[in-house]
C-alpha cells in the first residue's frame with residue numbers, strides 16, 4: 001500500500017499505528033519526486049487529488065491524507081491552508097507565530113485538528129475522517145511532533161501535543177482516529 005506522503009513523521013506515526021500489519025511505501029520508496037498539486041479548497045478535495053495523482057501514474061492501492069487546524073474564533077482558519085498559513089513554504093515557526101498573534105486577547109480558544117484520508121482500493125474511492133478537539137494554548141510548549149503541536153492542547157489534557165509526546169498523540173490524534181477507521185475498513189474489505 002502506498003502512503004502518498006514525504007513527511008517522515010507521518011510515515012512513522014501511521015506505520016506505528018498499523019503495528020506492522022501492512023507494509024507502507026512512501027513517495028520516496030516508489031521514486032516519486034513530483035510536487036503533487038494540492039489546490040482544492042477542502043481537505044477532502046486535496047486528499048482525493050493526491051491519491052488520484054498517484055493512482056493514475058503508479059497504479060495499485062494507495063491513500064493520501066490532508067489535515068487542517070480549524071480554530072473556532074477564526075471561522076475555521078487556517079483549515080485547509082494550515083501548511084502555508086504564514087505564506088508560501090512550510091515554516092511551522094512562522095505559522096504558529098501568526099496564529100498566536102491572531103489569537104491574542106481572544107477568550108474562545110477552541111480548535112480542532114481534522115484529518116481526511118482518501119483511499120483508492122481496487123479502483124474505488126473511500127473517505128475517512130478523524131477529529132481531535134482541544135484549544136490553542138497561550139504559550140508554546142516544546143517537545144516532540146511537528147507543525148502546530150507546540151500550541152495545541154487536546155481536550156482532557158493540560159499540555160500540548162508536543163509535550164505529551166508521540167506515544168499519547170498516536171493514540172488520540174486526528175490522524176490516529178482517521179487511520180483507525182482506515183485500518184478497520186481494510187480489515188473487513190481485504191481481498
Ligand code: IMP
Pocket residue numbers: 065066067068069082083084090092095145146147148149161173175
Ligand atoms: P498535512 O495536510 O498533513 O500536510 O497538514 C497540513 C499542515 O497542518 C501541516 O503542514 C502542519 O502545519 C499541520 N499539521 C498536520 N498534522 C499535524 C499534526 O499532527 N500536528 C501539528 N500540526 C499538524
